[in-house]
Amino acid sequence: MDYNDRDLGQPFTIPDLWAPSQVHSRESQTGGILFSQHHFDDLNIPTSEPLLPKTPAQQNDLLHVATEEPTGYGDIWLLPEETPLEEANFKSWDVFVNESVQERQTPYITELDRATFDAALVDKTDLLRVNNSQHVVVDSRTYTVSLLALGLGRSSVIFAWNEEKQTFISAFPEMRISGFTGESMDALLTMFMDCGNITKSLQRFIHQAYTEGVSPSRVALADTVTDSMKEILLEVLARVSRPWLNFCVPGSRQIGDQPSLSAPVSLLPLLSFNHIISAQARIVNGTCMRMFFKNHNLREHLDLQHSFHLLGNGVFSTLMGLLAESHISRSNQSSSGGSTFLAQSLPGDLSFAVRDMSEDQIEKCMNPNSVEALDFLRLSYKPPQPLDAVITPVILYKYDQIFKLLLRLIRMLYVVSALFQHATTRCSRLRGLDGMAQRFRIEAQQFVSSVCGYFFDTGIAATWQVFQRKLDQVEERFNTDNHNFSLGQDEGIDKLRDYHEKVVDRIMFVLLLRKRQQPVMKLLEEIFTLILQFSERSRQLGLEVGGAPDKQVGELYAKFQRKVGVFITVCKSLSEKAGYGEKTLAGKHTPTTLGLFNLDDLAEENTICQLLLRLEMNHYYGKTVNV
Numbered sequence: 001m002d003y004n005d006r007d008l009g010q011p012f013t014i015p016d017l018w019a020p021s022q023v024h025s026r027e028s029q030t031g032g033i034l035f036s037q038h039h040f041d042d043l044n045i046p047t048s049e050p051l052l053p054k055t056p057a058q059q060n061d062l063l064h065v066a067t068e069e070p071t072g073y074g075d076i077w078l079l080p081e082e083t084p085l086e087e088a089n090f091k092s093w094d095v096f097v098n099e100s101v102q103e104r105q106t107p108y109i110t111e112l113d114r115a116t117f118d119a120a121l122v123d124k125t126d127l128l129r130v131n132n133s134q135h136v137v138v139d140s141r142t143y144t145v146s147l148l149a150l151g152l153g154r155s156s157v158i159f160a161w162n163e164e165k166q167t168f169i170s171a172f173p174e175m176r177i178s179g180f181t182g183e184s185m186d187a188l189l190t191m192f193m194d195c196g197n198i199t200k201s202l203q204r205f206i207h208q209a210y211t212e213g214v215s216p217s218r219v220a221l222a223d224t225v226t227d228s229m230k231e232i233l234l235e236v237l238a239r240v241s242r243p244w245l246n247f248c249v250p251g252s253r254q255i256g257d258q259p260s261l262s263a264p265v266s267l268l269p270l271l272s273f274n275h276i277i278s279a280q281a282r283i284v285n286g287t288c289m290r291m292f293f294k295n296h297n298l299r300e301h302l303d304l305q306h307s308f309h310l311l312g313n314g315v316f317s318t319l320m321g322l323l324a325e326s327h328i329s330r331s332n333q334s335s336s337g338g339s340t341f342l343a344q345s346l347p348g349d350l351s352f353a354v355r356d357m358s359e360d361q362i363e364k365c366m367n368p369n370s371v372e373a374l375d376f377l378r379l380s381y382k383p384p385q386p387l388d389a390v391i392t393p394v395i396l397y398k399y400d401q402i403f404k405l406l407l408r409l410i411r412m413l414y415v416v417s418a419l420f421q422h423a424t425t426r427c428s429r430l431r432g433l434d435g436m437a438q439r440f441r442i443e444a445q446q447f448v449s450s451v452c453g454y455f456f457d458t459g460i461a462a463t464w465q466v467f468q469r470k471l472d473q474v475e476e477r478f479n480t481d482n483h484n485f486s487l488g489q490d491e492g493i494d495k496l497r498d499y500h501e502k503v504v505d506r507i508m509f510v511l512l513l514r515k516r517q518q519p520v521m522k523l524l525e526e527i528f529t530l531i532l533q534f535s536e537r538s539r540q541l542g543l544e545v546g547g548a549p550d551k552q553v554g555e556l557y558a559k560f561q562r563k564v565g566v567f568i569t570v571c572k573s574l575s576e577k578a579g580y581g582e583k584t585l586a587g588k589h590t591p592t593t594l595g596l597f598n599l600d601d602l603a604e605e606n607t608i609c610q611l612l613l614r615l616e617m618n619h620y621y622g623k624t625v626n627v
Contacts, residue, residue, distance in 0.1 A: 058534075069307050114179030121181065123170060126144070135182045136175040143177050151192045151201030152233070161200060168196050202229060214393040267527045278489045281360070286486035288493050290478045296387055299471060301347050302500070305391070308350060308379055308397040310460050310507070313407050353380035369536050371528045374407045390497045398504045399515055409452045412528055415535045416445040437538065437550070439558045444531045450614035458607050459510030466601050467503045473596065488595045495597040502602045509604040568616055575609040 095101055121132040138158065146156035150168060155161050162169045166537055170189075176182045209222035292298040355378040357365065364372040378400055383391040419441040474496075477487075507513055512521045534556045541550055553573035574580050 002323070025049065027541060033053045060494075062276070087181035092388055118178055121176075130181050130183065132176065132182050133175060136172045137173050137178055138172070140177045143175075147189070147192050150196040153196050153203055158394060159193075159196070166201075168193060168200070186354045199229070204210070210388065210393055214397070216394065216397065219392075221392055260273075281489045281492065282486040285488070286478070289474060289487055289491075289496070292390065292493065292496075293475060293478070296384070296421060297347070298387055298390060299475070300435075301387055301391060302467075304347055304350060304381075305399055309381075309403045310464070311403075311410070311456075312460070312464070347380040348383050350381045354376050360554055363610070369532050371408055371525050371532065374411055375404055377407065379403060389493055390500055392497060392501070395497075395501050395504055398501075402507060402511060405513060406455075408528065409448075409455060413452055415532060416441075416448045419444065419535055419538055436557055437553050440534055440553065440560065441538075443564075444534065444560070447527065447615065448531065451611070454611045454614055455511050458610055462550050463503055463506050463510070463602075467500070470499065470597070470601075491596045495595070499597040499599065499602070502599055506602050506604055510607060516567060520570055523563065523570065527560065530563065531558055534560070564615075568612065571608050571612050571615075575606060575612060577606075580606050580608070 118137065120127050121130065121135070124133055126133060142157065146158035149156040150159045155168075158171050158175075159168045160171065161167075170618045174182055175187045179576065206225055209218040308316055355376050359374060361372065361375065364370050365374075365376045367373065381396065383396075505514075509517075512524065534553065536554070537552055541553075
């Protein structure tokens, strides 16, 4: 059935689906529309003249013709009521006054367009005597974008950083843009080249300060340099945008006379670009956060710090040889892969290492009965990039200080448990003979276990649970809406880093490791030293047979009671001291505390009263010791 003869009143009529296309029928009549029967001899294609123009002026004319729309066809994307704007023409004062005046062609090159100037520059006779005939003419937009990147210390298509020569190298030895000589561009380039080299040098210094020879002073200096660079870039943004703002806001001086109705001109860059930057920041923050958690396994590296630096893994806290197994056992590994456990490397190349120590510190470590006997041991961990933005060298230094204290606590727990083994030795003279030594053992064990319980439960476990809940909230967000996940402007990686550091700071506060708590920690170390001396003396007496109570044990016990009494008195004064620890920030929100990473739940609360309840619930030392 012919398509044109179908009955339009029959909606259920099935057309002939195998009928040839109407376009195909017309094509067969004309010989095909793809290769129509045209005579190429009528096109008048030149063969003797070169196809490409020689001068830049001819190149610009050719470019103008090539980009010109064919006559008889309009822009298909324009609406019918819209008309394209006519290109502006330069007019002289004579034409402005009288349009009928016929313009004369000027003989001065300075009054002609840049194409004429470019043609004079590339002329081999060097009419202008500037020796620019061999300069490469680059696109103006590409050059300005590359020049901006150069000033910011970034590589581009024209300027690339040479690591060997420690400077930026241009892709073209001699270049310029249309309308300018090479000398004028070189003068401008020198300024941007110096700025780029200096910026790159500062960036290299900041990177080395965070990765090589890390120390608090170097990191603080690097942070200062970083902040200074940010301020400089913001100032550059404000200055370069000021002419545009003055153009967009006419009468800026009049606006300044009405401060109650509008913002000062100095705030206009912030007000103009803030909403754009905020929208971009939300998308970037969400993308980076998902990448850190999904692609780089940030949560695994954070759990690693809790398992090893904070001794959250019980297996690790007992045997050094189970370092690798204690971590891999938490992974989803098959039982058949047990033989390859030790061959696998831990995240961040976690391993044991020896701490750099002074002569005085080494001498203390050589004494097996000193509190510092295990201070030489530390954990070596290097976070892979880009996780070092969250696990910074400063945070790792604080983890190391906590780890050193926890090693001392683990050792003290072992020492007080061994005291009862000394008392039950077959040849022990202390068994049933020296009640004072028995009281010393009981009180030492109760003191050490109370301090360790407070440090591990209140200081580490409770604080880390707060951190875990925060990480759960982050993962819940992008798991709920994975495609449209975004974070607030103040919820980026830098805020997660600040929150992580605040977690470690709170742990250090409870563990009495802050600088203002050093006198209290020194008193605690003196008590530990007395217990270690008693342990050594108890071991020696356990090997002897018979004899009266030891005088040295009595002296150590008296010092122990006196020191513990002082320690409890100091703790009581701290618990009653106003301002000990930070108050919550509720009601005093700042831009650093709003949003997902609110710091209110990590305020350093005064929890020293919990330690007092563990140490002296019945006020034993307050009754028996006169401090």
